[in-house]
Amino acid sequence: MAKKMLVSVVMLLCLVSVVFAQAEKEDAIVVTEDYVGNVNAEKVLTVAINRDDTIRSPYESRVAYIEEAAMKWAEAHPEWGIELKVLTPGQISQDMARLLTEAEQGVAPDFIHLDSFWVGNFLDAGLLQPIDPYITQADKDAFFDWTKGVTMRDGKQYAIWGETDARLLYYRKDLIDTPPRTWDDLIEAALMVQDKYGIKGFLTPAGQSESASNENTWAYFWAQGGEIFGENSRPVLGEGENRQKLINVYAFMKRLIDTGASPKDIISMTGFDPIMSEVRADNVGLIIQGTWAVSQINDIVEDADEKWDFVPYPQMDADTYANSNGGWTWAVLTEDKEKQEVAMSYIMSMVGSKDAMAARAKAFNYIPTRSDVFESDSYFSDDPIQQRFFEELKNGHARPASSLYPTISGLNARMMGEVLIGNKTPAEAVDELQRLALVEWEEWLGTQN
Amino acid sequence: MLLQKRATLDRQGKWWVWVLPLLLILGLFYLYPILSIFRLSFTDSRVGNPNFSYTLSSYKAVLTDVTLWRVLKVTLIFSLSSVFFQLFLGLITALLIKKDLFGAGLVKLSMVFAWVVPGIITGIMWQMIYSSNSWGILNYVIQKLGFSAVPFLSDPVLALTAAIIANVWRGTGFSGIMQYAALCAIPNELYESAKIDGASAWQSFWAITLPQLKPMLMINVVLITIYSFNTYDSIYALTRGGPGGSTTVISLQAYESVFSYLQLGRGSVYAIFMTLLSVVFTLIYIRLLDSEEK
Amino acid sequence: MKLQVSKYKTARTAKDTGVIFLYFLMIVFFLGPILWILSIAFKSPQELFSTPTLIPRNPTLENFKYVFTRTRMPVYIWNSIRLVIYTVLGTLAVAIPAAFAFSRFKFKHKSGMLLLILLFQMISAVVISIPLFRYYSQLNLLNNYFGLVMVYVAIQTPFATYLMKGVFDGVPKDLDESAFIDGATRFQVLTRIIIPVSRSGISSAIIFISINAWSQFIIPFFLINKDKMYPVAVGILMAQGSFQDISIQYVAAAAIIGLLPAVLIVLFLQKFIVSALLAGSIKG
Secondary structure (H helix, E strand, C coil): HHHHHHHHHHHHHHHHHHHHHHHHHCCEEEECCCCCCCCCCCCCEEEEEEEHHCCCCCHHHHHHHHHHHHHHHHHHHCCEEEEEEEEEEEEEHHHHHHHHHHCCCCCCCCCEEEEHHHHHHHHHHCCCCHHHHHHHHHHHHHCCHHHHHEEEEEEEEEEEECEEEEEEEEEEEECCCCCCHHHHHHHHHHHHHHHHHCCCCEEECCCHHHHHHHHHCCCHHHCCCCCEEEEHHHHHHCHHHHHHHHHHHHHHHHHHHCCCCCCHHHHHHCCHHHHHHHHHHEEEEEEEEEECCCHHHHCCCHHHHEEEEEEEEEEEECCCCCCCCCCCEEEECCCCCCHHHHHHHHHHHHHHHHHHHHHHHHHHEEEEEEEEHHHHHHHCCCCHHHHHHHHHHHCCEEECCCCCCCCHHHHHHHHHHHHHHHCHHHHHHHHHHHHHHHHHHHHHHHHHH | HHHHHHHHHCCCCEEEEEEHHHHHHHHHHHHHHHHHHHHHHCCCCCEECCCCCCCCHHHHHHCCHHHHHHHHHHHHHHHHHHHHHHHHHHHHHHHHHHHHHHHHHHHHHHHHHHHHHCHHHHHHHHHHCCCCCCCHHHHHHHCCCCHHHCCCCCCHHHHHHHHHHCCCCCCHHHHHHHHEEEHHHEEECHHHHHHHHCCCCHHHHHHHHHHHHHHHHHHHHHHHHHHHHHCCHHHHHHHCCCCCCCCCCHHHHHHHHHHHHCCCCHHHHHHHHHHHHHHHHHHHHHHHHHHHHC | HHHHHHEEEEECCCHHHHHHHHHHHHHHHHHHHHHHHHHHHHCCCCCCCCCCCCCCCCCCHHHHHHHHHHHHHHHHHHHHHHHHHHHHHHHHEEEEEEHHHHHHHHCCHHHHHHHHHHHHCCCCCCHHHHHHHHHHHCCCCCHHHHHHHHHHHHHHHHHHHHHHHHHHCCCHHHHHHHHHHCCHHHHHEEEEEEHHHHHHHHHHHHEEEHHHHHHCCCHHHHHCCHHHCHHHHHHHHHHHCCCCCHHHHHHHHHHHHHHHHHHHHHHHHHHCCCHHHHHHHCCC
């Protein structure tokens, strides 16, 4: 009797476990905040990824896109799973330093999400794997040319640039008749709105941060034909013909403060929140902002359509144009070919293919990096604003893929600060920047056997 | 006989057995990284690049950097003002709380509140407070009072002052609570007998309170000096070391070297300098305390 | 509670009123910034960008909802609490015997050794994070609380030892002597006499250790890279927006949520420490 009972209990247990195992199997493909794919998969990839490309994104539309696209990928790759390591928002340099250290210790993720201006460091360290076998030539060609200086080296492609942005000059069209084209125009218009309407003139995040470089230096510098690096990553931004060009930029920034076109506050602005608060209060005439701000301004300003418009960056000369463009790239670190292929399939189906980029850019309010998306996806090709962004991207520039870029950018931010607070003249600051940059370069060169 | 016994007890016994766990933990988990810093300071090592060569170039680069003197100056101003005001405010607060009048509990509580705010959040918070924008409460009040807005973080002197205030705000709780604990431990009889001898409150403060507090003040001042030399997170979040490097203290410089410029060698040199600064100041404090006792 | 209140003297003299006024100033200085952040945490971006008021005109819980749904704040808090508890236990276990040795034994180079130990506290956490990562990667201790706590303990022990040595020094040696005469071992002297008598000093050490462990940032940032294992000080950053977002209201809400448990713990411990102090330190 007891024996019989034992047998039946065991049988029942077996049955239950089979049923549960079945249920588990059916339920096995998931998209969670730290995992994508089959939870029981034996083959698991790891990725370091931005929060906004996980279902933890604060935007519903982004979450919806990821849930759908990642699920589709996961169903197509049932033996695989991806473990997500979410990067910390706003801590780019710490995250990148950590990833570099992980890579050096051999514990890095299989593929990573990488801010475009950090790609150089990973390339120079020899950490990125070529991805040419996994993408078609047509896909490669579709990306804007200016992205290739970062994603390609020696004819091989190492990264997929997922989205970008452009910086623009936004202005109050109801107060300013002709949008500024030159620096002089800008200062004039800023002073005019101040005098006539009693609001702030021109705001830009010129504080000591990457913004000082990306929003306030490179576009002005490149439009004059300036170059940051020469052969072998040698910094040349403060010597030869470039010297005067950089001096022009610093002098312009100083003029903003001296003429009162911009309040002194811009010296400590390291982000856009303070600028948006003035926009919202109808208290500023001209601002530097990114392409993403179009929808934000619509959200926070009443009758935004009648008040705000944007134009390309003002430049020293009226007929020159340039933009500095950001965005994040995706790159593969693992040397395992099978993993490389699967990682690339994830990257392409979430971000890189034409369809994926179009869908993701729509859901994320991003700007595509492939010209074919702008040309043939109706959301972009029929929207006048998107087409104006497209025009802007034709003047696009990427920050150079050099290990020294973050260093040079940091020095530039410090030197611009020195000029703005009146510690140094523009010429002194540029010379000091060049001197320090060369010291850094020589030391760096010594480590590149 | 008792005295004799005490003397023998003190000399006998294996003191090191009691210290062993401490030495083990420090040795196993922390010593190697510390030694690495020392070694790395003599290299040109970069983050993410395991290859390096031994060289004095990191020391040379730090010592010949024209900004070094400004960094040291900013560090000393920041640290010494922070230490002074934290100690001073902490002591005053502790003495006042000791009076135990209505509201003392809330003072204690609010002091602790400020103290538990992590450094980065301190910086972010004070940035919101100093802002010239709609959420900048300080400027709002200033303007309500009829003055024009103050660009706290855009002026070199104001920005450094702002960073010191934020640090004092956060750190005073630590000193205050320590002093308060020490004050509570001073026997009341001492004050009572001083009163009988006709000492004024001021006199008994100098004759009783201060000497009794001295050991605690000593630990306190050493620690907040070390903390101040090592503070980078609140300044980073507040000003990023700007404008124009005017709030770049040595630990922030070390942070930038390692995390923005990836120069591990140079960051290590800064770490060594910071340690030396802490040691020098600790020795000075010890000297001061000893000489006063003589 | 009632007992506590009646303990306060009512302000009778002008001097007392002056002191209470100073209390008020201090509360404004220490609490003001936090109240302001609390106020921001209840505001929508719309309101944030208009004329400031301390009491939000249209208070919203959106920011808190955001923090709870988009970050793992409750998990971060729980992690921090665990880390703090382990660190306190670990540090006390190591620092108490060491402090006992420094207080009760006489040996050569004692003050030199104390200073040497303090050196460990002087090393910059920023710079050490990378060698520490390399070392821990070799030891296979990344993403491991044991490893992390050991670092916390190593960082906290020097100060804790210093502090408790001071406390133990204040315990009259006569007590030891009489215990020895009664045949107690050193261990018994420590656990039965010195520790009970030094409760208040030890509780203040606990507070200091807890708060320092609570606010560690760069070391856990490096040694832990699993979001699930982040402590609050790191996890709070997950509430930050990316570069483009308007996010200060979220950070404010996250800061408030992150502060609450720490404050509650300290509040609890503080009651404990004050009562321990009042219950009569042996020094009195």
